Amino acid sequence: MLERQNYDIAALFEARERERFDIHTRYLNEQMVRVLRTIGYDVGFRRGLGQYLYDRNDARYLDLLSGFGVFGIGRNHPALRVALESVLDAELPNLVQMDVPPLAGVLAERLLGKAPYLDKVFFANSGTESVEAAIKFARAATGRSRILSCEHAFHGLTFGSLSLIGDDIFKNGFEPLLGDCAAVPFNDLNALEDKLRTREVAAFIVEPIQGKGVHLPSPDYLKNAAELCRRYGSLFIADEIQCGLGRTGKFFAVDHFDVKPDMILVAKALSGGHVPVGAVLTRKDIYDKLFNRMDRAVVHGSTFAKNDLAMAAGIATLEVIESEKLVENAARTGQRLLTAFKDMAERHELLCDVRGLGLMIGIEFGTPKSLKLRASWTMIETASRGLFCQLITIPLFKEHKILTQVAGHGSRTIKLLPPYVIADDDCAWIEKAFDTVIAESHRVPGAIWSLGKTLIENAAAARRAQAS
Template sequence: MPADRLDLAALIAERGQERYELYARYLNPQLPRMLHTLGFDRYYERAEGPYFYDAEGNEYLDMLAGFGIFALGRHHPVVREAVQQVMDLDLPDLTRFDCSPLPGLLAEQLLSFAPELDRVFFGNSGTEAVETALKFARYATGRPRVLYCEHAFHGLTTGSLSVNGESGFRRGFDPLLPDTAIPLGDLGALARELKKGDVAALIVEPIQGKGVHAAPPGWLLAARQLLHEHRALLICDEVQTGIGRTGSFFAYQEEGVEPDLVCAAKALSGGYVPIGATLGKGWIFEKVYSSMDRVLVHSASFGSNAQAMAAALATLHVMREEKVVENSRRIGELFRERLAALVDRYELLAEVRGRGLMIGIEFGRPRSLKLRTGWTALQAARKGLFAQMVVVPLLHRHRILTQVSGDHLEVIKLIPPLIITEREVDRFVTAFTEVMDEAHRGSGLMWDFGRTLVKQAVGNR
């Protein structure tokens, strides 16, 4: 007897108010606690494009895009229709003993944006794309060690964690894979490690997500040449920077460099179905899959599933038709210019940096004694509290969702949907200006909240 229809709308209507209690009881108990502390425990009811809406219909501007997933905003109609179409087709998906047309068609389209690469492996996430690149690089070179950059973030599964540049993520999960960290942009450190003869690859984010720090101009190109001289590979992790985020399809393309392997994910999903992609040179894939005996030496149970392929095909279609990458570059330049113009106005604002719609706003020690006293108290309690003081009123008063760009950083990172317009830029800059005006008065609700953060930080030690 067939099961009765599951009425999800009714279930959410009945139990939706329990969302934070359910999460605390059955999932990660610290997430609801953290959200409640910051006053971020909102009840969003729906989303469209670059906006969320609560039950009262209040509009919130999204400057996070789900950590970069929603490059096209939420619920883009072309992507949604493609996913609905593929489900209606009743395809014989994941039979294991055929070659579905959709993965080949997607690989063809994806590689058209990166003609310097030849083949693709499809997995289910960014960390899985990184795991694939690490495995392929080690097998293709016959070497065990992978270099990575300090402060890098490449994922949290065991292999990708081995090349994670933050000790807080790694602590307690040892032993990991053979690895060595080098400073971003340091060719001398790279050369010293390569001389040891056991390096398979260097993995690098062209622009680091933590802090929004770009590799110095020319460094990627010089690093690739040095790696190839020592028969090692260059892996570019474009899980966040790729698919138009930085104003070119992949960030490495701005540097005129040809990586050996590239990791992509997040935005490729269209915000609907998880997907990871590892693009690479043909000889690497041919070495890994060198015979029929090795046909399944690397695979993924849900990799290349029809829904993910359809969502990604639709995403690339929208990227082309709506000139999304061009918008990212144009609006990103405007956004940075508007924010950078505020640096001389506010002594607490140190720098605005980034590329395309990946922007870092860094705060720094003020000159005036009154502001310096409050800044010093915050820094003594925990670095990063001032940035949190800015993020909170942006949400509470201006209904704009942002994030601090990593633990112990006085940096806010903006990675909005790539479809935003001057309207959203105006809204953010106006709100940010009001928040900074209050911060520079040296008193008021912001600094009251700062004192609360100091007490909590000290109490957690």
């Protein structure tokens, strides 16, 4: 008989929880620990349920990051737990390599039901793996090599995906990257056509809403971009890894723009937050160019991609989204929050723009007009671009128990990606907390600007210590 104490992972978590920073410093990413210590995020999260996190003192926090979009249905949803437990209890014949798993077929069927103009699904383990697969599919289907993406895009951090993103901080130290990739400005059809008309482009991959900064396309951009791709024989790929599966108030973000991509990439929320899963939805003629003979049946794959736990997580997640009407809730609560933030922008000069769809919202800060504020803003932003946003996120976390973060390196935009399950009480919590903190940031001198000076001094001290 198994001795339970040897496999009681909850007890192991409990026993080692307070050592998390020490063991990560010793065995994992020491720099991440330094970041968290600098901004005071050592509260020791011990439990998560729905849209809430609970720290070691059982204080409740509202999570507006949701694992960067992973927890669309919230943390530890009971339906997902039942689904995963049923797989384990059934002792299913998982990952039989000389067989095809039924649950993968079921999940593929349900995903394609949301995009009836597509025919086939390829499963992967993550969003970046889905992007890598899409690159291979596009090259095989078109016989071309060039892949286009957009400036300021984010598509993942594995080698091919990294070659398509628009932020040098992720690329530095890893060049040369995948060859024959190029970027065009987001929302610029002329720049896109200039590249496409060479007829060397296999595919154009674009986030319908750019995650870094939460930038929305003009109303006809995606539809016209897809038309240009068809005209020049290139594939149009929608990367919905973050913005898909209901986040924007429609199941796919492209549904807002009346466009039918040649491929749709999903991941993150499809996992339900427990077992990673990504997927490429595509047309049969594209799929068949890759898997075109029996001896090429395994020309691309991923060992764990169709495992039963991942497929069950995906099936259960789609069922929860449908049965609990979470797409509709994302649309309703997202509109409420957008309206509230736009009202704040009318009253607070540091808040310069609010944009988003559904529960993907960007709150951008910018240079104020009044002299006192402008001097303080300039000091902070000169020391480190995007630092001002931390002067908002830190008090939101410490004083109002709201977890959020900036939309990218050096960004002046705070991004909200809450679970789709948030309620009106949560919206009121968000609105009151943001309004209070933003109002405080307009007081000079004040606690927020003192925090900024402290962060600058700490960063300078850390650089000196590292140099020595």
